[in-house]
Amino acid sequence: MSIELIGWDIGGAHLKAVAxxxxxxxxxxxxxxxxxxxxxxxxxxxxxxxLNVFAPGPGCRHALTMTGELVDFFENREQxxxxxxxxxxxxCSQNSVRVFAGPDGFLDPMAITAESAPKIASANWLASALWxxxxxxxxxxxxxxxxxxxxxxxxxHRVRTRGYTDFERMRYDELIYCGVVRTPAMALADRAPxxxxxxxxxxxxxxxxxxxxxxCGELPDYADQAPAADGGEKTVRGSxxxxxxxxxxxxxxxxxxxxxxxxxxxxxxxxxKLHSALDCQLSRGLMDDDAPLIGAxxxxxxVRELAGRLGFPYKDFSELFSMVTPQNDFYASDCAPAAAVAxxxxxxxxxx
Amino acid sequence: MSIELIGWDIGGAHLKAVAxxxxxxxxxxxxxxxxxxxxxxxxxxxxxxxLNVFAPGPGCRHALTMTGELVDFFENREQxxxxxxxxxxxxCSQNSVRVFAGPDGFLDPMAITAESAPKIASANWLASALWxxxxxxxxxxxxxxxxxxxxxxxxxHRVRTRGYTDFERMRYDELIYCGVVRTPAMALADRAPxxxxxxxxxxxxxxxxxxxxxxCGELPDYADQAPAADGGEKTVRGSxxxxxxxxxxxxxxxxxxxxxxxxxxxxxxxxxKLHSALDCQLSRGLMDDDAPLIGAxxxxxxVRELAGRLGFPYKDFSELFSMVTPQNDFYASDCAPAAAVAxxxxxxxxxx
Numbered sequence: 218m219s220i221e222l223i224g225w226d227i228g229g230a231h232l233k234a235v236a237x238x239x240x241x242x243x244x245x246x247x248x249x250x251x252x253x254x255x256x257x258x259x260x261x262x263x264x265x266x267x268l269n270v271f272a273p274g275p276g277c278r279h280a281l282t283m284t285g286e287l288v289d290f291f292e293n294r295e296q297x298x299x300x301x302x303x304x305x306x307x308x309c310s311q312n313s314v315r316v317f318a319g320p321d322g323f324l325d326p327m328a329i330t331a332e333s334a335p336k337i338a339s340a341n342w343l344a345s346a347l348w349x350x351x352x353x354x355x356x357x358x359x360x361x362x363x364x365x366x367x368x369x370x371x372x373x374h375r376v377r378t379r380g381y382t383d384f385e386r387m388r389y390d391e392l393i394y395c396g397v398v399r400t401p402a403m404a405l406a407d408r409a410p411x412x413x414x415x416x417x418x419x420x421x422x423x424x425x426x427x428x429x430x431x432x433c434g435e436l437p438d439y440a441d442q443a444p445a446a447d448g449g450e451k452t453v454r455g456s457x458x459x460x461x462x463x464x465x466x467x468x469x470x471x472x473x474x475x476x477x478x479x480x481x482x483x484x485x486x487x488x489x490k491l492h493s494a495l496d497c498q499l500s501r502g503l504m505d506d507d508a509p510l511i512g513a514x515x516x517x518x519x520v521r522e523l524a525g526r527l528g529f530p531y532k533d534f535s536e537l538f539s540m541v542t543p544q545n546d547f548y549a550s551d552c553a554p555a556a557a558v559a560x561x562x563x564x565x566x567x568x569x
Numbered sequence: 570m571s572i573e574l575i576g577w578d579i580g581g582a583h584l585k586a587v588a589x590x591x592x593x594x595x596x597x598x599x600x601x602x603x604x605x606x607x608x609x610x611x612x613x614x615x616x617x618x619x620l621n622v623f624a625p626g627p628g629c630r631h632a633l634t635m636t637g638e639l640v641d642f643f644e645n646r647e648q649x650x651x652x653x654x655x656x657x658x659x660x661c662s663q664n665s666v667r668v669f670a671g672p673d674g675f676l677d678p679m680a681i682t683a684e685s686a687p688k689i690a691s692a693n694w695l696a697s698a699l700w701x702x703x704x705x706x707x708x709x710x711x712x713x714x715x716x717x718x719x720x721x722x723x724x725x726h727r728v729r730t731r732g733y734t735d736f737e738r739m740r741y742d743e744l745i746y747c748g749v750v751r752t753p754a755m756a757l758a759d760r761a762p763x764x765x766x767x768x769x770x771x772x773x774x775x776x777x778x779x780x781x782x783x784x785c786g787e788l789p790d791y792a793d794q795a796p797a798a799d800g801g802e803k804t805v806r807g808s809x810x811x812x813x814x815x816x817x818x819x820x821x822x823x824x825x826x827x828x829x830x831x832x833x834x835x836x837x838x839x840x841x842k843l844h845s846a847l848d849c850q851l852s853r854g855l856m857d858d859d860a861p862l863i864g865a866x867x868x869x870x871x872v873r874e875l876a877g878r879l880g881f882p883y884k885d886f887s888e889l890f891s892m893v894t895p896q897n898d899f900y901a902s903d904c905a906p907a908a909a910v911a912x913x914x915x916x917x918x919x920x921x
Contacts, residue, residue: 379765389765410849413731413741475854481880482848489841493762496834501765502827528833 220244220273223309224559225264226341226552227283227301229253230364230399230443232263233552236271241563243540243556245271246547250442254288257304264308279309280562282317282341282554284365286334287383295334302326302337317558319343319381323565339383341554342367342392345513345534346376348557351564352537355508357498357529360553361491361516363398363443367391368494372503390494395487397436397516399443400426402463405486411464411479412471418463422446426487428456430516432480439546440515456480492523499527511537513553572596572625575661576911577616578693578904579635579653581605582716582751582795584615585904588623593915595892595908597623598899602794606640609656616660631661632914634669634693634906636717638686639735647686654678654689669910671695671733675917691735693906694719694744697865697886698728700909703916704889707860709850709881712905713843713868715750715795719743720846724855742846747839749788749868751795752778754815757838761831763816764823770815774798778839780808782868784832791898792867808832844875851879863889865905 219238226233232251238244247270251263286297306314306326315323318336329337342360346369349358354374360367368391370377380386387394395404402424408415425446430436431453441451449455457476458468460483468476495510510527512520513534524531534550538560549556571590578585584603590596599622603615638649658666658678667675670688681689694712698721701710706726712719720743722729732738739746747756754776760767777798782788783805793803801807809828810820812835820828847862862879864872865886876883886902890912901908 410845410852413849413853415849472854474858475852478848478851478854482852485844485848485878492837496830496837497762497765497767499830500762500827500834502824502830506826526837 220271220277222278222280222559222563223271223273224280224555224557224562225282225305226555226558227251227253227260227281227285227305228364229285229288232260232267233555234267234271235549235552235556235559236273237559237563238541241539241560243538243549243559244542245545246549246552246556247271247545248442248547248552251285253285254290256290257300260285260301260304261308264305268308275310277309277313278562279305279314280317280323280558281305281314282344282558283337284339284341286338294338295331298334298337299329302329315562317341317344317561323562335382341558342369342386343376343381344558344561345369345553346371346378348537348560349511349534350374350376353509353511353532355504356511356532357495357504357508358511358513358534359491359495359517359520359523360513360534361519362396362514363440363516364394364396364400366393366395366491366494366514366516368393368498370498370501370503377501377503390497393491393494395490396426396514397430397519398425398427398441400487401446402426402429402460402483405429405483405490409464409479409482411475416464419465421463423462424456424459426483427451428459429480429483429487431456432460432477433484435518437515437546440551488519488523488526491519492526495523495527513550515551517550572623572629574630574632574911574915575623575625576907576909576914577631577633577657578907578910579603579605579612579633579637579657580693580716581637581640584612584619585907586619586623587901587904587908587911588625589911589915590893593891593912595890595901595911596894597897598901598904598908599623599897600794600899600904603637605637606642608642609652612637612653612656613660616657620660627662629661629665630914631657631666632669632675632910633657633666634696634910635689636691636693638690646690647683650686650689651681654681667914669693669696669913675914687734693910694721694738695728695733696909696913697721697905698723698730700889700912701863701886702726702728705861705863705884707856708863708884709847709856709860710863710865710886711843711847711869711872711875712865712886713871714748714866715792715868716746716748716752718745718747718843718846718866718868720745720850722850722853722855729853729855742849745843745846747842748778748866749782749871750777750779750793752839753798754778754781754812754835757781757835757842761816761834763827763831768816771817773815775814776808776811778835779803780811781832781835781839783808784812784829785836787870789867789898792903840871840875840878843871844878847875847879865902867903869902
């Protein structure tokens with residue numbers, strides 16, 4: 218595997234990496250669990266695991282984007298950004314690393330100051346959106362990951378979002394805090410139907426979106442790298458047991474069919490939440506009726522469904538890349554910002 | 570047209586009639602606007618218009634069901650039931666009329682007392698549900714009409730609803746007060762996205778579901794017999810103007826595309842409302858996963874969509890009847906209770 222450049226996306230819970238060859242083609246995609254709130258050694262471990270698999274030569278370059286600076290291990294975002302950049306340069310030789318700073322392009326780690334931090338913090342969505350904009354004239358980009366959903370309208374090859382920071386993006390419904398793996402089920406509904414009645418739901422971390430989508434038969438195995446809410450088994454039975462607890466019940470007290478139906482209710486609530494956010498974007502009237510929804514993230518099966526509901530064609534983010542080797546489980550779509558930041562960096566410096 | 574029996578469904582806003590021949594086959598379906606809250610003469614007019622078209626012979630029998638007793642023209646439901654039965658016997662010879670009283674079967678108008686009224690009042694949904702139960706072992710029956718939606722689970726050829734009166738049925742999410750023509754848009758949402766912002770909606774009778782579905786391109790022309798909210802033209806332009814008023818805007822202030830998008834938002838809110846009600850029914854666990862959703866009413870295009878979302882097969886109510894002549898615009902599905910009450914009455918007495 219001849220690797221010219223690796224794009225890294227350091228999340229709060231996962232580390233994602235996409236490797237390019239000298240022609241700018243994707244040759245490998247990898248994701249490792251990385252519970253960053255437990256400390257920077259988790260990042261070192263995950264990064265080294267990936268570097269061992271990729272085994273890049275000494276000339277390999279690295280492009281970095283992140284959201285991990287928000288975890289409560291860090292005092293604030295600025296400290297987080299600086300610490301994550303430093304940790305990366307400890308694993309990859311410093312002068313091979315460039316850091317994505319949105320409108321300021323790629324920065325040398327040595328040049329990063331406190332002022333750079335707000336542009337670097339949680340800018341990974343912008344890498345993805347810029348890559349879409351470079352390739353597609355009009356589109357609505359939707360990346361549904363394990364934890365969050367990023368939404369970015371692209372119009373005339375320009376990213377037309379209104380927020381930049383997480384706060385601004387949540388204000389404009391461009392960052393929706395729900396995904397298909399880690400989102401606690403209690404954040405999706407506070408009441409649910411069961412046995413024909415509407416029942417209150419326990420606001421306890423008993424079950425997650427992974428349980429919901431496992432019961433619905435839609436969760437890609439490879440996507441589920443986070444521990445289950447109870448630390449227990451990641452099986453249909455385990456998910457039913459966890460979901461049952463939200464209702465104050467045991468799994469054995471009802472049929473699996475009924476727990477699957479309950480899971481579909483939480484799924485529908487999540488779709489409704491995302492649908493509202495997309496409606497808000499679409500109400501700006503920027504997009505043509507035949508512009509696609511472009512789906513990324515391990516939850517992009519929901520983007521396909523939402524496109525149908527909204528009446529737009531669907532296109533997969535992976536179609537915007539060329540890939541030359543058979544993949545492991547992960548596609549470019551699963552690690553969209555890592556793939557995008559790699560390709561943007563390759564283009565900025567030019568292929569060798 | 571040899572007509573043996575006519576099934577009548579007297580609603581608050583529409584009069585519906587289905588004619589059977591001696592073999593119990595449907596030979597005609599008709600619906601006439603009938604704003605009953607304006608007085609009983611509206612019912613006489615509508616009924617006579619239909620009788621003129623059907624032109625039944627002197628031996629023709631009549632089976633009656635209703636919801637019209639709830640209009641505020643009547644002091645209470647009992648008075649309404651008695652008045653509607655009497656009005657019917659003034660148009661159709663008295664001893665040819667039988668009135669559907671749910672579990673008590675069909676009553677002779679002469680035998681109807683104050684005690685019968687609660688069984689007769691708003692029992693039209695039960696006629697439809699009983700006909701489904703007679704023909705299909707397990708199903709979820711959903712009749713989305715101009716104004717309301719009826720939901721009835723059928724299990725083991727039995728109707729498994731928990732409510733009987735409108736009040737009880739609303740308590741159990743079996744009667745949902747929304748339909749695809751008359752429902753005021755303000756009852757579907759109090760905020761809506763427009764130009765990228767969430768905007769409050771005027772709680773005025775400015776636009777109805779007919780405007781929503783006309784803008785979405787889904788409203789069957791023949792179904793839209795109620796006047797528009799402003800009494801104006803029933804065109805896409807007229808609907809955009811009415812919807813715009815809800816936002817405090819004029820239609821000209823934005824593109825038709827934007828008003829269509831706003832309409833889709835209201836449509837989605839209605840679907841979400843119905844989806845929740847169906848979730849509640851399904852959470853009883855009565856139905857097999859392969860049991861169909863059976864759709865009726867002029868809004869049954871939404872039942873088909875909801876079946877897809879819920880993961881059940883779809884079946885049309887019209888498939889439960891045999892029809893021998895080409896229809897006008899109306900199908901048995903459009904006037905489900907009238908068709909059902911006709912077939913139930915025919916079966917109770919037996920075909921001649």
